[in-house]
Amino acid sequence: MSSITFLRHAPLAIKNQKCYNGHIDLDIDSSLVDNKQIKTLQKQKYDLVYSSDLKRCTQTLDLLNLSYKKDERLREIKFKDEFEGKSFDEISKMSIYDEKYLSSFESWHEFIAKESIKEYKQRVNSFLSELPKDKDILVCSHGGTIKLIHSILNNTKYETSTYNITYLETLKFDI
Numbered sequence: 001m002s003s004i005t006f007l008r009h010a011p012l013a014i015k016n017q018k019c020y021n022g023h024i025d026l027d028i029d030s031s032l033v034d035n036k037q038i039k040t041l042q043k044q045k046y047d048l049v050y051s052s053d054l055k056r057c058t059q060t061l062d063l064l065n066l067s068y069k070k071d072e073r074l075r076e077i078k079f080k081d082e083f084e085g086k087s088f089d090e091i092s093k094m095s096i097y098d099e100k101y102l103s104s105f106e107s108w109h110e111f112i113a114k115e116s117i118k119e120y121k122q123r124v125n126s127f128l129s130e131l132p133k134d135k136d137i138l139v140c141s142h143g144g145t146i147k148l149i150h151s152i153l154n155n156t157k158y159e160t161s162t163y164n165i166t167y168l169e170t171l172k173f174d175i
Helices: 035-042 055-063 086-094 099-103 105-112 117-129 142-153
Strands: 003-008 049-053 137-139 170-174
Touching: 049 055, 055 137, 099 105, 117 142, 117 170, 137 170, 142 170
Parallel strands: 003 137, 049 137
Antiparallel strands: 003 170
16 A cells, blocks of 8 residues: 655745746745644655655755755646746736626636646656556645645545645545
């Protein structure tokens, strides 16, 4: 049996939190890292460690002193360039914004994202399908991607999921 633990990266600077940080490459803010969480995470042992190639994930694993393999398929969803790094408040003040986009998950997604949900799921499923069996694996990724993985592995609908994961929180699956 394999176990896969998904870890959300360490906190970003306050100004970058609660923003649409898709493929934008941001640093973590080490002053916001809870060292007790780091020590707890360091006690775990893994056969393999994978990471999104973005700095917020690789820097998190560097804090844990872990060797890892980068995989860009673990990135967050790709937002349109004009929305990358922006908060909802900033987006809502843009001339192209209209409240009609809030009428459904699908309309909001189509408005804000460059990558379709189908493409996002295919990218993440591609990674999951290649994971080796009978290994204990750690995967460091992003909140949205872990939410998608949670829905895939629990066979629930991503579009209506209320699952949320905080910085440095883990989610474990035995498969």
